[in-house]
Amino acid sequence: MKGLITKSTGSWYQVLEPETGRFFEARIRGKFKLIKTRLTNPLAVGDLVEFSLEIDDVAWITKIEPRKNYLIRKSVNLSKEAHIIASNIDVACFIFTLKYPETSFGFLDRFLVCCEAYNIEPLILFNKMDVLSEEEKEYCAAIENLYNQIGYDTMEISSYSGLNLELLKETIKDKVSVFFGHSGSGKSTLVNAMQPELNIKTSEISEVHLKGKHTTTFAQMHFWDFGGSVIDTPGVREFAMIDVQKEEIQHYFPEIFTTGRKCKFHNCMHINEPKCAVLEAVEEGEIEETRYITYLKIMEEAEENSAQ
Numbered sequence: 408m409k410g411l412i413t414k415s416t417g418s419w420y421q422v423l424e425p426e427t428g429r430f431f432e433a434r435i436r437g438k439f440k441l442i443k444t445r446l447t448n449p450l451a452v453g454d455l456v457e458f459s460l461e462i463d464d465v466a467w468i469t470k471i472e473p474r475k476n477y478l479i480r481k482s483v484n485l486s487k488e489a490h491i492i493a494s495n496i497d498v499a500c501f502i503f504t505l506k507y508p509e510t511s512f513g514f515l516d517r518f519l520v521c522c523e524a525y526n527i528e529p530l531i532l533f534n535k536m537d538v539l540s541e542e543e544k545e546y547c548a549a550i551e552n553l554y555n556q557i558g559y560d561t562m563e564i565s566s567y568s569g570l571n572l573e574l575l576k577e578t579i580k581d582k583v584s585v586f587f588g589h590s591g592s593g594k595s596t597l598v599n600a601m602q603p604e605l606n607i608k609t610s611e612i613s614e615v616h617l618k619g620k621h622t623t624t625f626a627q628m629h630f631w632d633f634g635g636s637v638i639d640t641p642g643v644r645e646f647a648m649i650d651v652q653k654e655e656i657q658h659y660f661p662e663i664f665t666t667g668r669k670c671k672f673h674n675c676m677h678i679n680e681p682k683c684a685v686l687e688a689v690e691e692g693e694i695e696e697t698r699y700i701t702y703l704k705i706m707e708e709a710e711e712n713s714a715q
Contacts, residue, residue: 408457408458408459408466410423410424410431410458411455411628412455412456414452414625414627415626419432420432420435420450421433421627422466422468431465431466432465434467435467435468445489445649446488446649449471451477451491451492452493452494452626452638453474453493453495453628453638456469457470457471474494476496476525476526476527477492477494478491478494478521478522478527478587479648479649480643480644481645489647492587492626492640495583496638497583497584497635498529498530498578498579498583498585499527499529500531500584501515501519501529501532502532502534502589502593503534503550503588504533504534505533505535505539505547506535506538506539507535507591508589510589512701513697514645515531516701518587519559520660520701521647523658523661524651524655529559529560530562531554531561532561533550533551534588534597536570537568553695562575566596566600567600572601576601576631576633581634582635583635583638586638589643594640607629607639625641648705653706653710654674656702656705657677660698666684666685666694670683670685671683
């Protein structure tokens with residue numbers, strides 16, 4: 408039997424059998440856990456699998472179909488390992504909040520790099536527009552303009568005022584989407600605003616740290632009544648890339664890659680080489696400094712990983 412993983416708690420999985428619409432509680436046969444990998448979870452929400460049924464209707468997953476893409480985060484406890492957040496994604500929505508909590512540019516850029524690396528279409532959602540002053544809205548527009556110029560799609564939204572929620576529905580209709588962002592950025596609230604009967608648990612922002620509390624503890628797929636589905640994920644603190652070579656990283660920053668073609672040396676890494684067009688563009692403000700800083704940090708991490 409073939410199915411779709413719609414929920415993962417770590418030891419048990421929920422599998423949807425599409426033809427009948429039935430859900431089964433499922434486990435993995437032991438051999439899955441023996442596959443040598445740097446991933447902490449062998450299966451993720453969004454995976455297509457084959458399974459067999461026992462007499463008591465417990466499903467045993469026997470095979471996983473090849474993934475078209477996936478997004479991963481660093482494992483919480485094991486720095487050298489990673490955890491698949493979701494797989495087979497059509498569009499990954501990043502929830503950016505200027506405040507309550509403040510989203511860092513480094514976090515956004517790492518998300519975009521992962522999307523580039525694993526061939527996923529990103530969409531940046533500027534959330535909580537209803538709580539911003541006119542000055543803050545202008546600042547948001549400037550950030551949007553920066554990412555639009557690089558080539559990324561953006562949208563201003565509000566779960567409370569309903570700003571652009573119908574447009575968002577139209578954009579992700581009939582697609583497998585996933586919502587990402589810091590804890591407290593409003594992922595679950597947004598899902599509830601788009602389809603109230605899902606009633607996903609949310610929590611208030613911590614007054615002390617202005618950070619969100621983790622309410623979603625495992626990934627789960629929910630189905631939209633307007634078509635398609637969304638994978639609700641736990642708040643992710645850091646995205647990761649595994650098995651990426653240092654030389655490849657510039658490919659995942661479109662503006663750095665394009666500008667890099669003008670460098671004197673074809674193998675320029677844009678760090679301290681002479682006649683580097685990228686360094687000149689950063690100096691002149693044509694490439695955003697925050698993006699270049701993230702590029703350097705990811706380069707450093709790739710070098711550390713290859714040395715291990």
